[in-house]
Amino acid sequence: MRQSRHAAIGVFDSGVGGLTVLKALMERLPMESTVYLGDLARVPYGTKSGDVVTRYALACAHALMEYELKALVVACNTASAVALPALEAALPVPVIGVIAPGAQAAAQVTRSGRVAVIGTQGTVASGAYQAALRAESPALEVRARACPLFVPLAEEGWVEGEVPRLAAERYLSEGFLDGVDTLVLGCTHYPLLAPVLAQVAGEAVTLVDSALATADRVAQVLRTRELTRLERGAVERHYLVTDTPQRFIEVGERFLGRPLASARQVDLRVT
Amino acid sequence: MRQSRHAAIGVFDSGVGGLTVLKALMERLPMESTVYLGDLARVPYGTKSGDVVTRYALACAHALMEYELKALVVACNTASAVALPALEAALPVPVIGVIAPGAQAAAQVTRSGRVAVIGTQGTVASGAYQAALRAESPALEVRARACPLFVPLAEEGWVEGEVPRLAAERYLSEGFLDGVDTLVLGCTHYPLLAPVLAQVAGEAVTLVDSALATADRVAQVLRTRELTRLERGAVERHYLVTDTPQRFIEVGERFLGRPLASARQVDLRVT
Numbered sequence A, B: 001m002r003q004s005r006h007a008a009i010g011v012f013d014s015g016v017g018g019l020t021v022l023k024a025l026m027e028r029l030p031m032e033s034t035v036y037l038g039d040l041a042r043v044p045y046g047t048k049s050g051d052v053v054t055r056y057a058l059a060c061a062h063a064l065m066e067y068e069l070k071a072l073v074v075a076c077n078t079a080s081a082v083a084l085p086a087l088e089a090a091l092p093v094p095v096i097g098v099i100a101p102g103a104q105a106a107a108q109v110t111r112s113g114r115v116a117v118i119g120t121q122g123t124v125a126s127g128a129y130q131a132a133l134r135a136e137s138p139a140l141e142v143r144a145r146a147c148p149l150f151v152p153l154a155e156e157g158w159v160e161g162e163v164p165r166l167a168a169e170r171y172l173s174e175g176f177l178d179g180v181d182t183l184v185l186g187c188t189h190y191p192l193l194a195p196v197l198a199q200v201a202g203e204a205v206t207l208v209d210s211a212l213a214t215a216d217r218v219a220q221v222l223r224t225r226e227l228t229r230l231e232r233g234a235v236e237r238h239y240l241v242t243d244t245p246q247r248f249i250e251v252g253e254r255f256l257g258r259p260l261a262s263a264r265q266v267d268l269r270v271t
Helices: A019-028 A050-064 A077-090 A099-109 A121-126 A128-136 A150-156 A162-171 A190-201 A210-224 A246-256 B019-028 B050-064 B077-090 B099-109 B121-126 B128-136 B150-156 B162-171 B190-201 B210-224 B246-256
Strands: A008-013 A034-038 A069-074 A095-097 A114-119 A141-146 A182-186 A206-209 A237-241 B008-013 B034-038 B069-074 B095-097 B114-119 B141-146 B182-186 B206-209 B237-241
Touching: A008 A019, A008 A050, A019 A034, A019 A210, A019 A246, A034 A050, A050 A069, A050 A077, A050 A121, A069 A077, A069 A210, A077 A095, A077 A099, A077 A114, A077 A121, A077 A128, A095 A099, A095 A210, A099 A114, A099 A128, A099 A182, A099 A206, A099 A210, A114 A121, A114 A128, A121 A128, A121 A141, A128 A141, A150 A162, A150 A190, A150 B150, A162 A190, A162 B162, A182 A190, A182 A210, A190 A206, A206 A210, A237 A246, B008 B019, B008 B050, B019 B034, B019 B210, B019 B246, B034 B050, B050 B069, B050 B077, B050 B121, B069 B077, B069 B210, B077 B095, B077 B099, B077 B114, B077 B121, B077 B128, B095 B099, B095 B210, B099 B114, B099 B128, B099 B182, B099 B206, B099 B210, B114 B121, B114 B128, B121 B128, B121 B141, B128 B141, B150 B162, B150 B190, B162 B190, B182 B190, B182 B210, B190 B206, B206 B210, B237 B246
Parallel strands: A008 A034, A008 A069, A034 A237, A069 A095, A114 A141, A114 A182, A182 A206, B008 B034, B008 B069, B034 B237, B069 B095, B114 B141, B114 B182, B182 B206
Antiparallel strands: none
8 A cells, every 4th residue: 555645644642642753743843734642541551461551552553544644653662662562563654763763872872881771660671772872783781670659759740859860779779870971761742751760870871862863764764655645735633532622621731741631532342 | 138147248349449438348357258349450440430430340249259259349339329229220239339338438427517528530420429418407508529630640659749749739729628627538549548648638637538437337337238258267268359460460459458479360341
Protein backbone atom coordinates (compact mmCIF):
# COMPACT_ATOMS: atom_id res chain seq x y z
CA MET A 1 0.00 0.00 0.00
CA ARG A 2 1.38 3.40 -0.98
CA GLN A 3 0.91 6.00 1.73
CA SER A 4 -0.08 9.55 0.91
CA ARG A 5 1.89 12.67 1.77
CA HIS A 6 -1.38 14.03 3.19
CA ALA A 7 -1.75 11.22 5.69
CA ALA A 8 -1.10 11.87 9.38
CA ILE A 9 1.59 10.66 11.76
CA GLY A 10 0.15 8.35 14.41
CA VAL A 11 1.68 8.51 17.91
CA PHE A 12 0.83 6.43 20.95
CA ASP A 13 1.85 6.03 24.55
CA SER A 14 0.32 4.51 27.66
CA GLY A 15 -0.70 7.99 28.79
CA VAL A 16 0.56 11.56 28.83
CA GLY A 17 4.30 10.85 28.71
CA GLY A 18 4.41 10.50 24.92
CA LEU A 19 3.20 14.07 24.60
CA THR A 20 6.85 15.13 25.13
CA VAL A 21 7.61 13.25 21.88
CA LEU A 22 4.55 14.71 20.15
CA LYS A 23 5.73 18.17 21.18
CA ALA A 24 9.11 17.57 19.52
CA LEU A 25 7.37 16.22 16.40
CA MET A 26 5.08 19.27 16.18
CA GLU A 27 8.10 21.56 16.40
CA ARG A 28 10.28 19.58 13.97
CA LEU A 29 7.50 18.87 11.43
CA PRO A 30 4.92 21.63 11.92
CA MET A 31 3.16 20.95 8.60
CA GLU A 32 2.33 17.34 9.44
CA SER A 33 -1.02 16.31 10.90
CA THR A 34 -0.92 14.07 13.97
CA VAL A 35 -3.17 11.61 15.78
CA TYR A 36 -2.17 10.83 19.36
CA LEU A 37 -3.53 7.97 21.45
CA GLY A 38 -3.02 7.69 25.21
CA ASP A 39 -3.99 4.28 26.62
CA LEU A 40 -5.18 5.62 29.98
CA ALA A 41 -7.32 2.54 30.69
CA ARG A 42 -4.18 0.39 30.95
CA VAL A 43 -1.53 2.93 32.06
CA PRO A 44 1.25 2.40 33.12
CA TYR A 45 3.03 -0.03 30.78
CA GLY A 46 6.37 0.16 32.61
CA THR A 47 5.46 -2.29 35.36
CA LYS A 48 3.89 -4.88 33.03
CA SER A 49 5.38 -7.81 31.14
CA GLY A 50 6.55 -7.71 27.53
CA ASP A 51 3.69 -9.97 26.40
CA VAL A 52 1.00 -7.81 27.97
CA VAL A 53 2.57 -4.56 26.72
CA THR A 54 2.81 -6.02 23.20
CA ARG A 55 -0.92 -6.88 23.22
CA TYR A 56 -1.76 -3.35 24.34
CA ALA A 57 0.60 -1.77 21.80
CA LEU A 58 -0.98 -3.74 18.94
CA ALA A 59 -4.43 -2.64 20.07
CA CYS A 60 -3.29 1.01 20.19
CA ALA A 61 -1.78 0.72 16.71
CA HIS A 62 -4.92 -0.83 15.23
CA ALA A 63 -7.09 1.92 16.72
CA LEU A 64 -4.80 4.56 15.19
CA MET A 65 -4.85 2.82 11.79
CA GLU A 66 -8.50 3.77 11.49
CA TYR A 67 -7.05 7.16 10.52
CA GLU A 68 -5.07 7.46 7.29
CA LEU A 69 -1.48 7.23 8.58
CA LYS A 70 1.88 7.39 6.85
CA ALA A 71 3.98 6.52 9.91
CA LEU A 72 3.52 5.31 13.47
CA VAL A 73 5.62 6.63 16.34
CA VAL A 74 5.84 4.49 19.47
CA ALA A 75 6.24 7.37 21.93
CA CYS A 76 6.71 5.06 24.90
CA ASN A 77 10.04 3.57 25.86
CA THR A 78 8.54 0.41 27.34
CA ALA A 79 6.49 -0.35 24.22
CA SER A 80 9.47 0.55 22.01
CA ALA A 81 11.63 -1.82 24.05
CA VAL A 82 9.36 -4.86 23.78
CA ALA A 83 6.77 -4.44 21.00
CA LEU A 84 8.60 -3.00 17.98
CA PRO A 85 9.03 -6.29 16.06
CA ALA A 86 5.36 -7.21 16.54
CA LEU A 87 4.22 -3.73 15.46
CA GLU A 88 6.46 -3.76 12.38
CA ALA A 89 5.11 -7.17 11.38
CA ALA A 90 1.49 -6.10 11.84
CA LEU A 91 1.43 -2.65 10.23
CA PRO A 92 1.66 -1.45 6.61
CA VAL A 93 3.44 1.80 7.58
CA PRO A 94 6.93 2.52 8.95
CA VAL A 95 7.12 2.19 12.74
CA ILE A 96 9.55 4.41 14.66
CA GLY A 97 10.37 3.78 18.32
CA VAL A 98 12.15 6.10 20.72
CA ILE A 99 14.98 3.81 21.77
CA ALA A 100 17.20 3.61 18.67
CA PRO A 101 17.16 7.42 18.17
CA GLY A 102 17.86 7.97 21.88
CA ALA A 103 20.73 5.48 21.84
CA GLN A 104 22.21 7.09 18.75
CA ALA A 105 22.05 10.53 20.36
CA ALA A 106 23.72 9.22 23.53
CA ALA A 107 26.48 7.48 21.57
CA GLN A 108 27.22 10.78 19.82
CA VAL A 109 27.30 12.73 23.10
CA THR A 110 29.52 10.54 25.27
CA ARG A 111 33.25 11.19 25.50
CA SER A 112 34.02 8.89 28.43
CA GLY A 113 32.27 5.91 26.80
CA ARG A 114 30.30 5.29 29.98
CA VAL A 115 26.55 5.78 29.48
CA ALA A 116 23.83 5.35 32.11
CA VAL A 117 20.18 4.70 31.24
CA ILE A 118 17.22 5.22 33.56
CA GLY A 119 13.73 3.98 32.73
CA THR A 120 10.81 1.85 33.85
CA GLN A 121 11.17 -1.70 35.09
CA GLY A 122 9.92 -3.02 31.74
CA THR A 123 12.35 -0.95 29.68
CA VAL A 124 15.37 -1.74 31.83
CA ALA A 125 14.56 -5.45 32.12
CA SER A 126 14.19 -5.72 28.33
CA GLY A 127 17.81 -4.73 27.80
CA ALA A 128 16.73 -2.79 24.71
CA TYR A 129 18.77 0.36 25.45
CA GLN A 130 21.80 -1.67 26.40
CA ALA A 131 21.57 -3.51 23.06
CA ALA A 132 20.86 -0.36 21.03
CA LEU A 133 23.82 1.49 22.59
CA ARG A 134 26.19 -1.41 21.98
CA ALA A 135 24.92 -1.59 18.39
CA GLU A 136 25.93 2.07 17.99
CA SER A 137 29.33 1.50 19.53
CA PRO A 138 30.38 -1.90 20.89
CA ALA A 139 32.99 -0.39 23.22
CA LEU A 140 30.44 1.61 25.23
CA GLU A 141 30.07 0.68 28.89
CA VAL A 142 26.35 0.81 29.60
CA ARG A 143 24.58 0.58 32.92
CA ALA A 144 20.81 0.79 33.44
CA ARG A 145 18.55 1.27 36.42
CA ALA A 146 14.78 1.25 36.91
CA CYS A 147 13.33 4.28 38.73
CA PRO A 148 9.67 3.36 39.29
CA LEU A 149 8.79 6.46 41.34
CA PHE A 150 9.69 8.98 38.64
CA VAL A 151 6.51 8.37 36.60
CA PRO A 152 4.11 8.97 39.50
CA LEU A 153 6.18 11.98 40.62
CA ALA A 154 5.93 13.52 37.13
CA GLU A 155 2.21 12.77 36.89
CA GLU A 156 1.60 14.23 40.35
CA GLY A 157 3.49 17.38 39.29
CA TRP A 158 6.07 16.92 42.08
CA VAL A 159 8.98 17.81 39.79
CA GLU A 160 10.87 20.15 42.09
CA GLY A 161 11.63 20.29 45.80
CA GLU A 162 12.81 17.77 48.32
CA VAL A 163 10.81 14.66 47.41
CA PRO A 164 11.97 14.32 43.78
CA ARG A 165 15.50 15.39 44.78
CA LEU A 166 15.77 12.72 47.47
CA ALA A 167 14.26 10.12 45.15
CA ALA A 168 16.76 11.04 42.43
CA GLU A 169 19.64 10.90 44.91
CA ARG A 170 18.55 7.44 45.98
CA TYR A 171 18.14 6.06 42.45
CA LEU A 172 21.39 7.60 41.17
CA SER A 173 23.47 6.56 44.18
CA GLU A 174 25.82 3.65 44.91
CA GLY A 175 28.29 4.47 42.19
CA PHE A 176 25.70 4.29 39.41
CA LEU A 177 27.08 7.47 37.81
CA ASP A 178 30.80 6.83 38.49
CA GLY A 179 32.68 7.79 35.35
CA VAL A 180 29.41 8.36 33.45
CA ASP A 181 29.15 11.49 31.31
CA THR A 182 25.82 10.73 29.58
CA LEU A 183 22.49 9.92 31.23
CA VAL A 184 19.70 8.72 28.93
CA LEU A 185 16.20 9.64 30.09
CA GLY A 186 14.73 6.33 28.96
CA CYS A 187 11.11 7.17 29.74
CA THR A 188 9.01 9.91 28.18
CA HIS A 189 7.93 11.15 31.62
CA TYR A 190 11.46 11.89 32.77
CA PRO A 191 12.09 15.14 30.84
CA LEU A 192 9.75 16.81 33.35
CA LEU A 193 12.24 15.85 36.07
CA ALA A 194 15.26 16.98 34.01
CA PRO A 195 16.11 20.01 36.22
CA VAL A 196 16.23 17.84 39.36
CA LEU A 197 18.10 15.05 37.57
CA ALA A 198 20.67 17.50 36.17
CA GLN A 199 21.23 18.94 39.64
CA VAL A 200 21.71 15.53 41.25
CA ALA A 201 23.83 14.11 38.41
CA GLY A 202 26.10 17.16 38.36
CA GLU A 203 27.61 19.28 35.61
CA ALA A 204 29.83 16.51 34.23
CA VAL A 205 26.78 14.53 33.06
CA THR A 206 24.78 15.41 29.93
CA LEU A 207 21.12 14.37 29.92
CA VAL A 208 19.82 12.85 26.68
CA ASP A 209 16.09 13.03 25.96
CA SER A 210 15.10 10.90 22.98
CA ALA A 211 12.18 13.12 21.94
CA LEU A 212 14.20 15.40 19.65
CA ALA A 213 16.23 12.53 18.22
CA THR A 214 13.00 10.63 17.51
CA ALA A 215 11.48 13.62 15.73
CA ASP A 216 14.62 13.85 13.57
CA ARG A 217 14.33 10.15 12.75
CA VAL A 218 10.68 10.56 11.74
CA ALA A 219 11.62 13.48 9.46
CA GLN A 220 14.32 11.35 7.88
CA VAL A 221 11.98 8.36 7.33
CA LEU A 222 9.36 10.58 5.68
CA ARG A 223 11.99 12.21 3.47
CA THR A 224 13.50 8.87 2.38
CA ARG A 225 10.07 7.48 1.49
CA GLU A 226 8.98 10.73 -0.20
CA LEU A 227 6.15 11.10 2.29
CA THR A 228 6.94 14.57 3.65
CA ARG A 229 4.04 16.91 3.19
CA LEU A 230 5.11 19.60 0.73
CA GLU A 231 2.44 22.28 0.63
CA ARG A 232 1.06 24.28 3.50
CA GLY A 233 -2.49 23.52 4.51
CA ALA A 234 -4.76 22.84 7.44
CA VAL A 235 -2.95 20.72 10.01
CA GLU A 236 -5.13 18.31 11.97
CA ARG A 237 -4.48 17.45 15.63
CA HIS A 238 -6.46 14.55 17.03
CA TYR A 239 -6.23 13.18 20.56
CA LEU A 240 -7.70 9.82 21.52
CA VAL A 241 -7.78 8.35 25.02
CA THR A 242 -9.09 5.06 26.40
CA ASP A 243 -10.51 6.52 29.60
CA THR A 244 -12.23 9.79 30.52
CA PRO A 245 -10.17 12.64 29.06
CA GLN A 246 -10.39 15.25 31.83
CA ARG A 247 -7.20 14.46 33.72
CA PHE A 248 -5.32 13.69 30.47
CA ILE A 249 -6.10 17.21 29.28
CA GLU A 250 -5.11 18.81 32.59
CA VAL A 251 -1.88 16.88 33.07
CA GLY A 252 -1.13 16.67 29.35
CA GLU A 253 -0.82 20.41 28.94
CA ARG A 254 2.23 20.32 31.22
CA PHE A 255 3.80 17.67 28.97
CA LEU A 256 2.81 19.22 25.64
CA GLY A 257 3.71 22.73 26.73
CA ARG A 258 0.56 24.19 25.16
CA PRO A 259 -3.23 23.96 25.59
CA LEU A 260 -4.76 20.65 24.61
CA ALA A 261 -8.22 21.50 23.35
CA SER A 262 -10.07 18.19 23.55
CA ALA A 263 -9.63 14.42 23.48
CA ARG A 264 -12.04 11.74 22.34
CA GLN A 265 -12.59 8.56 24.35
CA VAL A 266 -12.33 5.28 22.42
CA ASP A 267 -12.39 1.60 23.39
CA LEU A 268 -9.60 -0.68 22.22
CA ARG A 269 -10.05 -4.27 21.17
CA VAL A 270 -7.35 -5.96 23.24
CA THR A 271 -6.83 -9.60 22.38
CA MET B 1 -28.49 -21.03 43.89
CA ARG B 2 -27.57 -22.39 47.32
CA GLN B 3 -23.86 -22.07 48.09
CA SER B 4 -21.98 -24.78 49.90
CA ARG B 5 -20.14 -24.42 53.20
CA HIS B 6 -17.19 -26.07 51.42
CA ALA B 7 -16.98 -23.38 48.76
CA ALA B 8 -14.14 -20.83 48.85
CA ILE B 9 -14.08 -17.09 49.47
CA GLY B 10 -13.06 -15.17 46.35
CA VAL B 11 -10.97 -12.05 46.80
CA PHE B 12 -9.76 -9.61 44.16
CA ASP B 13 -7.76 -6.43 43.84
CA SER B 14 -5.92 -4.63 41.08
CA GLY B 15 -2.65 -6.05 42.40
CA VAL B 16 -0.88 -6.87 45.63
CA GLY B 17 -2.67 -4.36 47.89
CA GLY B 18 -5.65 -6.65 48.57
CA LEU B 19 -3.30 -9.17 50.11
CA THR B 20 -3.52 -7.09 53.32
CA VAL B 21 -7.25 -7.93 53.32
CA LEU B 22 -6.58 -11.58 52.46
CA LYS B 23 -4.14 -11.73 55.37
CA ALA B 24 -6.84 -10.52 57.78
CA LEU B 25 -9.30 -13.03 56.31
CA MET B 26 -6.85 -15.92 56.69
CA GLU B 27 -6.31 -14.96 60.34
CA ARG B 28 -10.01 -14.37 61.12
CA LEU B 29 -11.33 -17.41 59.21
CA PRO B 30 -8.42 -19.88 59.07
CA MET B 31 -10.64 -22.82 58.08
CA GLU B 32 -11.95 -21.16 54.90
CA SER B 33 -10.38 -21.76 51.50
CA THR B 34 -9.57 -18.67 49.44
CA VAL B 35 -8.99 -17.75 45.80
CA TYR B 36 -7.21 -14.44 45.24
CA LEU B 37 -7.01 -12.61 41.91
CA GLY B 38 -4.61 -9.68 41.31
CA ASP B 39 -5.35 -7.83 38.04
CA LEU B 40 -1.71 -6.93 37.34
CA ALA B 41 -2.34 -6.39 33.62
CA ARG B 42 -4.51 -3.35 34.40
CA VAL B 43 -3.08 -2.15 37.75
CA PRO B 44 -3.58 0.48 39.18
CA TYR B 45 -7.34 1.08 39.35
CA GLY B 46 -7.03 4.22 41.49
CA THR B 47 -6.23 6.59 38.64
CA LYS B 48 -8.94 5.26 36.30
CA SER B 49 -12.59 6.22 35.85
CA GLY B 50 -15.52 4.50 37.54
CA ASP B 51 -16.73 3.04 34.23
CA VAL B 52 -13.39 1.48 33.38
CA VAL B 53 -12.85 0.15 36.92
CA THR B 54 -16.35 -1.37 36.88
CA ARG B 55 -15.58 -3.23 33.63
CA TYR B 56 -12.36 -4.56 35.12
CA ALA B 57 -14.03 -5.53 38.41
CA LEU B 58 -16.75 -7.50 36.59
CA ALA B 59 -14.10 -9.34 34.58
CA CYS B 60 -12.19 -10.20 37.78
CA ALA B 61 -15.38 -11.44 39.43
CA HIS B 62 -16.33 -13.63 36.47
CA ALA B 63 -12.86 -15.19 36.40
CA LEU B 64 -13.14 -15.99 40.11
CA MET B 65 -16.62 -17.47 39.67
CA GLU B 66 -15.02 -20.31 37.72
CA TYR B 67 -14.16 -21.58 41.19
CA GLU B 68 -16.97 -22.63 43.52
CA LEU B 69 -17.40 -19.52 45.69
CA LYS B 70 -19.69 -18.69 48.58
CA ALA B 71 -18.73 -15.03 48.88
CA LEU B 72 -16.74 -12.42 46.96
CA VAL B 73 -14.58 -9.85 48.73
CA VAL B 74 -13.69 -6.69 46.80
CA ALA B 75 -10.31 -6.10 48.46
CA CYS B 76 -9.74 -2.84 46.64
CA ASN B 77 -11.06 0.47 47.83
CA THR B 78 -11.40 1.95 44.35
CA ALA B 79 -13.43 -1.00 43.04
CA SER B 80 -15.47 -1.06 46.27
CA ALA B 81 -16.17 2.65 45.81
CA VAL B 82 -17.44 2.46 42.24
CA ALA B 83 -18.32 -1.12 41.25
CA LEU B 84 -20.23 -2.67 44.18
CA PRO B 85 -23.76 -2.21 42.74
CA ALA B 86 -22.73 -3.70 39.38
CA LEU B 87 -21.02 -6.64 41.07
CA GLU B 88 -24.01 -7.32 43.33
CA ALA B 89 -26.34 -7.26 40.34
CA ALA B 90 -24.14 -9.63 38.33
CA LEU B 91 -23.21 -12.26 40.92
CA PRO B 92 -25.13 -15.05 42.66
CA VAL B 93 -23.07 -14.78 45.88
CA PRO B 94 -22.83 -12.09 48.55
CA VAL B 95 -20.37 -9.33 47.67
CA ILE B 96 -18.46 -7.58 50.46
CA GLY B 97 -16.50 -4.39 49.84
CA VAL B 98 -13.96 -2.77 52.15
CA ILE B 99 -15.54 0.67 52.44
CA ALA B 100 -18.64 0.05 54.57
CA PRO B 101 -16.68 -1.99 57.16
CA GLY B 102 -13.92 0.63 57.23
CA ALA B 103 -16.43 3.45 57.67
CA GLN B 104 -18.17 1.59 60.47
CA ALA B 105 -14.87 1.02 62.28
CA ALA B 106 -13.95 4.69 61.93
CA ALA B 107 -17.34 5.85 63.19
CA GLN B 108 -16.84 3.68 66.29
CA VAL B 109 -13.33 5.02 66.93
CA THR B 110 -13.85 8.77 66.59
CA ARG B 111 -14.55 10.91 69.65
CA SER B 112 -14.11 14.32 68.07
CA GLY B 113 -16.48 13.52 65.22
CA ARG B 114 -13.91 14.68 62.68
CA VAL B 115 -12.70 11.89 60.41
CA ALA B 116 -10.14 12.15 57.60
CA VAL B 117 -9.93 9.68 54.73
CA ILE B 118 -6.94 9.18 52.43
CA GLY B 119 -7.12 7.07 49.29
CA THR B 120 -6.62 6.98 45.54
CA GLN B 121 -7.99 9.61 43.19
CA GLY B 122 -10.78 7.24 42.15
CA THR B 123 -11.83 6.41 45.70
CA VAL B 124 -11.78 10.02 46.89
CA ALA B 125 -13.55 11.37 43.80
CA SER B 126 -16.31 8.77 44.17
CA GLY B 127 -17.34 10.19 47.57
CA ALA B 128 -18.01 6.62 48.72
CA TYR B 129 -16.25 6.93 52.11
CA GLN B 130 -17.83 10.29 52.75
CA ALA B 131 -21.29 8.77 52.08
CA ALA B 132 -20.59 5.60 54.09
CA LEU B 133 -19.34 7.58 57.10
CA ARG B 134 -22.34 9.92 57.02
CA ALA B 135 -24.61 6.86 56.77
CA GLU B 136 -23.01 5.59 59.99
CA SER B 137 -23.40 8.91 61.75
CA PRO B 138 -24.84 11.96 59.96
CA ALA B 139 -23.13 14.40 62.34
CA LEU B 140 -19.61 13.29 61.39
CA GLU B 141 -17.41 15.88 59.72
CA VAL B 142 -15.56 14.05 56.97
CA ARG B 143 -12.70 15.26 54.82
CA ALA B 144 -10.92 13.25 52.14
CA ARG B 145 -7.73 13.63 50.16
CA ALA B 146 -6.11 11.66 47.34
CA CYS B 147 -2.47 10.65 47.90
CA PRO B 148 -1.37 9.20 44.52
CA LEU B 149 2.28 8.66 45.50
CA PHE B 150 1.55 6.30 48.39
CA VAL B 151 0.77 3.30 46.13
CA PRO B 152 4.05 3.49 44.17
CA LEU B 153 5.98 4.13 47.41
CA ALA B 154 4.48 1.00 49.00
CA GLU B 155 5.10 -1.09 45.85
CA GLU B 156 8.68 0.17 45.66
CA GLY B 157 9.18 -0.78 49.31
CA TRP B 158 10.05 2.81 50.28
CA VAL B 159 7.97 2.69 53.44
CA GLU B 160 10.40 4.29 55.85
CA GLY B 161 12.89 7.13 55.70
CA GLU B 162 12.80 10.64 54.35
CA VAL B 163 10.94 10.20 51.04
CA PRO B 164 7.73 8.69 52.45
CA ARG B 165 7.88 10.99 55.49
CA LEU B 166 8.11 14.12 53.33
CA ALA B 167 5.37 12.83 51.03
CA ALA B 168 3.14 12.15 54.04
CA GLU B 169 3.85 15.59 55.47
CA ARG B 170 2.90 17.18 52.19
CA TYR B 171 -0.33 15.21 51.74
CA LEU B 172 -1.44 15.64 55.37
CA SER B 173 -0.60 19.36 55.54
CA GLU B 174 -2.62 22.56 55.15
CA GLY B 175 -4.93 21.91 58.07
CA PHE B 176 -6.15 18.57 56.67
CA LEU B 177 -5.86 16.95 60.10
CA ASP B 178 -7.03 19.92 62.22
CA GLY B 179 -9.36 18.56 64.88
CA VAL B 180 -9.24 15.08 63.32
CA ASP B 181 -8.79 12.11 65.65
CA THR B 182 -9.37 9.30 63.13
CA LEU B 183 -7.55 8.74 59.84
CA VAL B 184 -8.99 6.06 57.54
CA LEU B 185 -6.41 4.29 55.36
CA GLY B 186 -8.74 4.13 52.38
CA CYS B 187 -6.45 2.09 50.15
CA THR B 188 -5.20 -1.43 50.77
CA HIS B 189 -1.61 -0.38 50.07
CA TYR B 190 -1.52 2.19 52.85
CA PRO B 191 -1.13 -0.15 55.86
CA LEU B 192 2.48 -0.65 54.74
CA LEU B 193 3.00 3.08 55.32
CA ALA B 194 1.19 3.03 58.67
CA PRO B 195 4.31 3.67 60.81
CA VAL B 196 5.22 6.77 58.80
CA LEU B 197 1.61 7.97 58.68
CA ALA B 198 1.23 7.50 62.44
CA GLN B 199 4.40 9.49 63.05
CA VAL B 200 3.34 12.36 60.80
CA ALA B 201 -0.29 12.42 62.01
CA GLY B 202 0.74 12.37 65.66
CA GLU B 203 -0.46 10.55 68.74
CA ALA B 204 -3.88 12.22 68.82
CA VAL B 205 -4.89 10.49 65.58
CA THR B 206 -5.93 6.80 65.38
CA LEU B 207 -5.33 5.05 62.07
CA VAL B 208 -8.15 2.81 60.81
CA ASP B 209 -7.31 -0.01 58.41
CA SER B 210 -10.41 -1.62 56.94
CA ALA B 211 -8.84 -5.08 56.52
CA LEU B 212 -9.79 -6.38 59.97
CA ALA B 213 -13.25 -4.81 59.85
CA THR B 214 -13.81 -6.37 56.43
CA ALA B 215 -12.77 -9.82 57.69
CA ASP B 216 -15.24 -9.43 60.57
CA ARG B 217 -17.98 -8.50 58.08
CA VAL B 218 -17.23 -11.56 55.97
CA ALA B 219 -17.41 -13.80 59.06
CA GLN B 220 -20.77 -12.25 59.93
CA VAL B 221 -22.18 -12.72 56.40
CA LEU B 222 -21.13 -16.37 56.34
CA ARG B 223 -22.64 -16.97 59.79
CA THR B 224 -25.93 -15.28 58.91
CA ARG B 225 -26.24 -17.32 55.73
CA GLU B 226 -25.13 -20.55 57.43
CA LEU B 227 -22.17 -20.79 55.11
CA THR B 228 -19.36 -20.96 57.67
CA ARG B 229 -17.26 -24.06 57.22
CA LEU B 230 -17.80 -26.26 60.28
CA GLU B 231 -15.35 -29.13 60.13
CA ARG B 232 -11.60 -28.98 59.82
CA GLY B 233 -10.14 -30.11 56.56
CA ALA B 234 -7.69 -29.24 53.84
CA VAL B 235 -7.71 -25.49 53.21
CA GLU B 236 -7.02 -24.44 49.64
CA ARG B 237 -5.12 -21.25 48.74
CA HIS B 238 -5.21 -20.23 45.10
CA TYR B 239 -3.56 -17.16 43.60
CA LEU B 240 -4.41 -15.91 40.13
CA VAL B 241 -2.76 -12.99 38.34
CA THR B 242 -3.30 -11.42 34.91
CA ASP B 243 0.37 -10.80 34.17
CA THR B 244 3.59 -12.68 34.89
CA PRO B 245 3.56 -13.71 38.58
CA GLN B 246 7.21 -13.17 39.53
CA ARG B 247 7.02 -9.63 40.89
CA PHE B 248 3.58 -10.31 42.45
CA ILE B 249 5.10 -13.12 44.46
CA GLU B 250 8.13 -11.06 45.51
CA VAL B 251 6.21 -7.91 46.47
CA GLY B 252 3.15 -9.83 47.68
CA GLU B 253 5.02 -11.58 50.45
CA ARG B 254 5.57 -8.18 52.10
CA PHE B 255 1.82 -7.53 51.97
CA LEU B 256 0.69 -11.01 53.00
CA GLY B 257 3.30 -11.33 55.73
CA ARG B 258 4.13 -14.92 54.75
CA PRO B 259 5.57 -16.82 51.79
CA LEU B 260 3.39 -16.94 48.70
CA ALA B 261 4.17 -20.25 47.04
CA SER B 262 2.91 -19.74 43.49
CA ALA B 263 0.45 -17.85 41.33
CA ARG B 264 -1.20 -18.87 38.06
CA GLN B 265 -1.48 -16.44 35.15
CA VAL B 266 -4.95 -16.08 33.59
CA ASP B 267 -6.45 -13.83 30.91
CA LEU B 268 -9.62 -11.90 31.68
CA ARG B 269 -12.38 -11.27 29.21
CA VAL B 270 -12.83 -7.53 29.60
CA THR B 271 -15.85 -6.16 27.75
